[in-house]
Amino acid sequence: MPVTEQRMKPGSFQVALRPDTPLGVTTQLGVSLQGFGHVVILPAHFPADAVSAAELLGLALYTGVFRRRTGRNVLEGAGPAVWLGDEQGKGRNPAVAITKPTGTFVQWITDLKPPGSLQAGTYHAQSGTLDWSTVDESRRDSVDYVCARFGCEWRINPDLTLDAGTADELYGADPTVIFTPWWDGRELGVAGMRATLKPVRDVEDYTTEVLLRGAAASVVVSVPSTAFKDIVGNDVVIRRVVDSPDTLAGEETAVAQSQLDRVNFPRRRVTATTDQYAPTLDAPVGAHVWLWDPVEGIFDASGTDEVYYRGELVWPDRSRVVSCTWPIREGMGVYFRQVDGTVLDLTEWVEWESGAARYELDSSKLPVEAVREPAIRVA
Amino acid sequence: MSLRVGRIPAETLGNVERVTSRGDAVTFEGRVSIGDEDLTAARWAREQLRGLVDNVDEDVTRLVWDEDPWYDGFVHVRGGDVTIDPGGLKRGWFPWRLEIDRVPGHAIPWAEARLVGWKRSNAHSIPDGAAGSAFWHGVPGSIVDYGHDFDSNTTQTRTGETGPVLVHFPGSTAGDGRRLGRFTVRPADWYQGSPEIQWGPDLRAVIGRQLPGGDPTDGWALTNGLFKIAGSGTAGQVEISAWKTATNSWSTPKATRFRNAADATIDVLTSITVLRNGPALAAIRLGLGFSSDPSSSLHTLDISLRRGARFAECMWRDGGLIGSIGKVQRATAEAGSALTYSGADFGIEAASDDADGFRYVMFSPRAVGVNTIQGGVSRLASGAEMPFGIGLSVSGSGLYEPPAYLGYQYHHPYAERLVVVGR
Numbered sequence: 001m002p003v004t005e006q007r008m009k010p011g012s013f014q015v016a017l018r019p020d021t022p023l024g025v026t027t028q029l030g031v032s033l034q035g036f037g038h039v040v041i042l043p044a045h046f047p048a049d050a051v052s053a054a055e056l057l058g059l060a061l062y063t064g065v066f067r068r069r070t071g072r073n074v075l076e077g078a079g080p081a082v083w084l085g086d087e088q089g090k091g092r093n094p095a096v097a098i099t100k101p102t103g104t105f106v107q108w109i110t111d112l113k114p115p116g117s118l119q120a121g122t123y124h125a126q127s128g129t130l131d132w133s134t135v136d137e138s139r140r141d142s143v144d145y146v147c148a149r150f151g152c153e154w155r156i157n158p159d160l161t162l163d164a165g166t167a168d169e170l171y172g173a174d175p176t177v178i179f180t181p182w183w184d185g186r187e188l189g190v191a192g193m194r195a196t197l198k199p200v201r202d203v204e205d206y207t208t209e210v211l212l213r214g215a216a217a218s219v220v221v222s223v224p225s226t227a228f229k230d231i232v233g234n235d236v237v238i239r240r241v242v243d244s245p246d247t248l249a250g251e252e253t254a255v256a257q258s259q260l261d262r263v264n265f266p267r268r269r270v271t272a273t274t275d276q277y278a279p280t281l282d283a284p285v286g287a288h289v290w291l292w293d294p295v296e297g298i299f300d301a302s303g304t305d306e307v308y309y310r311g312e313l314v315w316p317d318r319s320r321v322v323s324c325t326w327p328i329r330e331g332m333g334v335y336f337r338q339v340d341g342t343v344l345d346l347t348e349w350v351e352w353e354s355g356a357a358r359y360e361l362d363s364s365k366l367p368v369e370a371v372r373e374p375a376i377r378v379a
Numbered sequence: 380m381s382l383r384v385g386r387i388p389a390e391t392l393g394n395v396e397r398v399t400s401r402g403d404a405v406t407f408e409g410r411v412s413i414g415d416e417d418l419t420a421a422r423w424a425r426e427q428l429r430g431l432v433d434n435v436d437e438d439v440t441r442l443v444w445d446e447d448p449w450y451d452g453f454v455h456v457r458g459g460d461v462t463i464d465p466g467g468l469k470r471g472w473f474p475w476r477l478e479i480d481r482v483p484g485h486a487i488p489w490a491e492a493r494l495v496g497w498k499r500s501n502a503h504s505i506p507d508g509a510a511g512s513a514f515w516h517g518v519p520g521s522i523v524d525y526g527h528d529f530d531s532n533t534t535q536t537r538t539g540e541t542g543p544v545l546v547h548f549p550g551s552t553a554g555d556g557r558r559l560g561r562f563t564v565r566p567a568d569w570y571q572g573s574p575e576i577q578w579g580p581d582l583r584a585v586i587g588r589q590l591p592g593g594d595p596t597d598g599w600a601l602t603n604g605l606f607k608i609a610g611s612g613t614a615g616q617v618e619i620s621a622w623k624t625a626t627n628s629w630s631t632p633k634a635t636r637f638r639n640a641a642d643a644t645i646d647v648l649t650s651i652t653v654l655r656n657g658p659a660l661a662a663i664r665l666g667l668g669f670s671s672d673p674s675s676s677l678h679t680l681d682i683s684l685r686r687g688a689r690f691a692e693c694m695w696r697d698g699g700l701i702g703s704i705g706k707v708q709r710a711t712a713e714a715g716s717a718l719t720y721s722g723a724d725f726g727i728e729a730a731s732d733d734a735d736g737f738r739y740v741m742f743s744p745r746a747v748g749v750n751t752i753q754g755g756v757s758r759l760a761s762g763a764e765m766p767f768g769i770g771l772s773v774s775g776s777g778l779y780e781p782p783a784y785l786g787y788q789y790h791h792p793y794a795e796r797l798v799v800v801g802r
């Protein structure tokens with residue numbers, strides 16, 4: 001029943017109301033009338049008449065778009081990214097081509113933001129321009145493409161504003177939270193989040209060659225060498241085919257290389273579970289965070305990130321939050337913002353959840369597992 | 380009739396009256412016998428037992444029972460408490476209960492020291508592995524065996540109040556990263572050279588991260604048997620002393636004071652918090668301030684001590700971010716000489732041995748000036764924090780003991796996690 005937030009994806013939510021919720025409440029939540037209304041979750045409860053609808057969004061921990069009701073009491077939907085384009089590519093896709101031979105990053109994002117459903121947030125200017133055109137495609141796919149070309153990302157805030165820029169510009173360059181099993185508490189500049197960390201390393205996406213089929217030509221780029229062997233000792237060859245009709249003539253090799261660079265190493269991720277209340281207040285999806293659990297092999301293998309925390313100098317892994325699934329816990333405020341703008345306070349009727357929040361974290365710098373076996377000798 | 384579990388001394392728990400086992404789960408029950416009016420023993424037993432339960436710093440600890448040594452080994456403490464009821468004072472005893480799980484390889488498992496560390500960032504151009512063997516970690520001196528994955532390994536035995544400590548120097552000169560030291564130790568020797576947080580008028584061992592209630596000025600100490608840093612009779616100061624093997628006693632304490640850039644002296648101790656409390660490292664946080672200006676009394680001094688260390692690692696911070704830190708000085712003037720690396724001052728040592736044969740040392744990774752008359756270091760550019768080390772060097776007792784070498788060891792810490800594994 002929890003909320004799942006994903007970086008640059010819609011995610012999902014489910015809010016369950018108690019069985020004794022009056023009909024007078026649930027009849028106001030029909031999909032036929034209130035579909036595409038918004039479920040708004042605050043970290044604390046305020047009486048609905050104490051804040052305006054705009055203030056409510058400004059205080060929100062999460063805003064979701066209501067799309068489905070199961071039974072009388074379960075409200076479901078997705079994050080506000082669906083206003084940019086849903087999971088199936090549907091949305092307010094541009095019916096007229098958006099074309100910019102020398103479009104700057106800000107110009108592209110400005111024109112790709114759908115009118116009405118999202119508000120303009122902060123667009124950080126980037127160097128360079130993009131010669132491109134798009135029509136009928138999901139705006140989310142188009143924003144993804146433009147951001148990738150400029151080395152940027154986007155996010156939609158709970159107040160339904162769209163921000164775009166580099167990850168550092170959106171979330172700050174330095175982590176302010178350290179995930180670790182041993183401590184919690186705050187230091188100057190660093191908040192602790194006690195969490196159980198589990199690293200996951202796999203080669204399921206590992207690729208040694210990318211064949212890119214562009215608009216004008218196809219190219220293949222390969223890794224110079226690989227550490228992986230097949231059963232008879234040959235280097236493994238794993239080719240990935242990428243169809244990219246948007247890639248213009250002359251750009252094929254660069255785009256193919258960027259695709260290869262994403263997958264030419266073992267993937268390393270970490271899952272973290274924490275009991276912390278409303279953990280995304282400290283570590284929102286997309287943010288840079290520290291991870292520290294040397295017993296599980298989670299630390300900074302380069303030794304460059306030195307952090308003082310709770311009586312010890314540590315070298316945590318610098319990571320990013322890919323997604324977070326968190327329970328709707330007692331103490332939060334849950335509201336339904338109806339399509340006419342009125343706010344219905346559901347807090348009293350929510351079936352509260354328990355359990356831990358679960359983070360998915362990207363940790364491409366995690367060290368390899370190998371530790372040499374000690375040669376035991378008598379001291 | 381003595382049961383020692385974790386750091387709880389044999390006399391605390393008194394008699395064991397019943398032992399029940401189910402597989403590797405064992406329950407001990409007994410009674411704390413006290414005098415007619417003294418609840419202190421029962422309270423300490425309660426606090427220490429509770430501190431062992433699901434302890435994040437000591438997931439596994441030792442258990443030693445003289446009456447039946449077949450129970451000796453390493454255990455996870457699942458539950459424990461002392462019942463303090465009104466009838467206890469009349470009876471003169473309080474019942475206690477301890478629930479443990481024996482870990483795999485219970486009697487004599489391996490202990491793995493998972494070591495991750497690099498040179499501290501410093502303003503003195505101290506390089507990786509300065510002077511050859513700056514990275515280090517300590518293990519009980521009475522270990523049965525020791526294995527490692529270091530490039531090389533030299534050792535030094537240091538002897539303190541709780542027995543010998545074997546300090547290993549991996550000899551890395553190219554950063555370090557992740558290392559592993561694996562050793563076998565008998566349960567009775569598990570805490571040799573371990574840091575211990577002590578609190579209260581009689582300075583008993585604190586177990587876990589919760590301090591018993593009470594006045595923070597009642598008394599505190601952090602000791603590893605070699606080096607001790609403790610509260611002073613003058614609020615806001617700390618006292619350091621070292622173990623004298625010749626006399627089996629502590630050296631005369633030396634008081635240290637803390638001053639801001641305007642030479643106002645910290646003179647208030649408001650709180651003590653336990654940050655870490657494991658066998659390889661223990662750390663506390665003191666809340667400090669100025670009686671003349673309570674509004675700026677947001678200073679903290681973190682003090683960390685490792686097994687085998689001759690110095691404490693400290694972090695002095697101004698929580699108000701006023702940025703006026705700071706000066707660390709001997710409270711009583713004692714002349715010193717600068718410690719330098721490639722011409723840059725990184726600390727100070729006493730100009731000569733004291734009557735006990737020790738020299739005070741202080742060092743910092745920040746750019747510091749040295750006060751050779753009073754004896755102290757100060758940040759050249761005052762800021763909101765000052766990391767520093769403070770210790771006592773043993774005169775003429777080996778390659779790794781001179782003041783400058785202690786400074787190099789301070790600049791090459793390992794973050795150590797002890798894990799008990801089966802063979």
